[in-house]
Amino acid sequence: xxxxxxxxxxxxxxxxxxxxxxxxxxxxxxxxxxxxxxxxxxxxxxxxxxxxxxxxxxxxxxxxxxxxxxxxxxxxxxxxxxxxxxxxxxxxxxxxxxxxxxxxxxxxxxxxxxxxxxxxxxxxxxxxxxxxxxxxxxxxxxxxxxxxxxxxxxxxxxxxxxxxxxxxxxxxxxxxxxxxxxxxxxxxxxxxxxxxxxxxxxxxxxxxxxxxxxxxxxxxxxxxxxxxxxxxxxxxxxxxxxxxxxxxxxxxxxxxxxxxxxxxxxxxxxxxxxxxxxxxxxxxxxxxxxxxxxxxxxxxxxxxxx
Numbered sequence: 599x600x601x602x603x604x605x606x607x608x609x610x611x612x613x614x615x616x617x618x619x620x621x622x623x624x625x626x627x628x629x630x631x632x633x634x635x636x637x638x639x640x641x642x643x644x645x646x647x648x649x650x651x652x653x654x655x656x657x658x659x660x661x662x663x664x665x666x667x668x669x670x671x672x673x674x675x676x677x678x679x680x681x682x683x684x685x686x687x688x689x690x691x692x693x694x695x696x697x698x699x700x701x702x703x704x705x706x707x708x709x710x711x712x713x714x715x716x717x718x719x720x721x722x723x724x725x726x727x728x729x730x731x732x733x734x735x736x737x738x739x740x741x742x743x744x745x746x747x748x749x750x751x752x753x754x755x756x757x758x759x760x761x762x763x764x765x766x767x768x769x770x771x772x773x774x775x776x777x778x779x780x781x782x783x784x785x786x787x788x789x790x791x792x793x794x795x796x797x798x799x800x801x802x803x804x805x806x807x808x809x810x811x812x813x814x815x816x817x818x819x820x821x822x823x824x825x826x827x828x829x830x831x832x833x834x835x836x837x838x839x840x841x842x843x844x845x846x847x848x849x850x851x852x853x854x855x856x857x858x859x860x861x862x863x864x865x866x867x868x869x870x871x872x873x874x875x876x877x878x879x880x881x882x883x884x885x886x887x888x889x890x891x892x893x894x895x896x897x898x899x900x901x902x903x904x
Contacts, residue, residue: 599767600893602687603792606643607891607902609682610689613637614903617680623672623699627651628662630670630678638682646681646688647770648814648845653677657757657798657806657885658877663813664847664858672699673706675714677887683842686768690794691903692889694718709884717754717799717886724748724756724778724797725888732793732892732899738785742777745797749778757798757885759805760877765792765891768840791894802883812873815862816843821870828861832870843874 617634634649648661653674662668670676679692696714727748728741749756762776777783778797787793817835831849838844849858865871879885892899 599687602684603689603893603902606646606682606684606687606689609638609641609643610680610691610891610903612641613682614678614680614691614693617678618693618695621670621676621678621695621697623670623697625670626666627653627668627670628666631662634678634680638680643682643684646683646690647843648848650679650692650814651676652679652885652887654884655802655879655882656876657879657887658760659812659814659874660876661813661845662847664850670697671701672697673701673709673711675709675717675884675886677885679887679889681770686840688765688770688792689891689903690765690770690889691891692796692887694721694886694888713801714884714886716752717801717884718888720749720752720754721797721799721886721888723752724799725795725890728776728795728797729890729892729899729901732787732795732894733897734787734789734894736787737783738774738776738787739781739783741795742783743780745777746779749797749799754799754801755804757800757804757806757879760796760798762793762795762889765794768842770842787894789894789896792891793894794889794891796887796889798885798887800879800883800885802879802881802885805880806877807880808875809878810875812875813846814843814874815846815866816872816874817841818870818872821865821868823864823868823870825861825864827858828864831858831861832865835871
């Protein structure tokens with residue numbers, strides 16, 4: 599088990615660092631995603647979820663739909679969130695980058711590179727502070743308290759309604775939430791727990807809300823559906839992704855069918871599939887993210903994505 603976690607963690611680290619070097623002004627989001635997911639597969643793992651490329655105030659859950667033409671612009675604050683699994687044992691990590699380039703249209707507004715770098719550095723510092731806190735017996739609420747304290751000390755805010763999470767084999771979110779703010783959570787960490795720690799930092803109100811779009815989905819349960827294509831897709835989802843998140847474009851690549859959108863809508867309405875809506879910072883402020891996966895040991899934790 600531990601060998602698979604370590605292998606997945608090394609792959610995620612290497613691909614994350616490669617992506618950081620490759621991202622540039624004028625790049626298609628879809629090209630960056632394809633590079634990341636392709637490199638994970640090339641190195642002997644599988645994506646644990648669709649790669650998220652969330653830009654500026656888009657905070658999480660954005661992955662390219664089929665034929666996405668979205669470009670990365672100069673001055674964008676880009677969050678790269680990727681995960682890999684080896685036989686269902688998951689490593690999850692994220693990094694943020696302020697993309698170099700011109701901003702002739704003035705889209706950055708008040709956001710200058712130094713402000714974005716401050717957010718990025720604060721997210722990293724909060725992540726490191728959280729990791730230094732983690733060991734058996736520590737209360738979950740204490741981690742959030744330390745994250746919040748670190749971010750506030752830099753004059754910024756954590757995103758209060760996004761959390762890290764525990765993981766188990768084949769389960770990306772296995773029930774335990776790791777807060778980014780102080781809260782009364784007396785659950786104590788135990789040796790062997792696997793956690794994704796992910797602070798989000800903003801100069802906005804620090805709350806995210808759902809957008810109408812959803813491009814990431816997860817199998818929930820078998821349900822009767824009328825459409826043949828929907829039944830076929832549901833079977834593929836169960837076989838290939840189990841209960842891990844998947845992207846609509848993965849289905850289109852495999853099925854070569856423009857009917858996947860209709861089929862997915864039917865699966866969602868029947869509650870066979872759960873949609874992860876794209877999340878946006880409520881005030882429209884930009885957000886930075888940093889994330890590592892840790893395994894709790896007897897005297898601390900092992901960071902497998904570092």
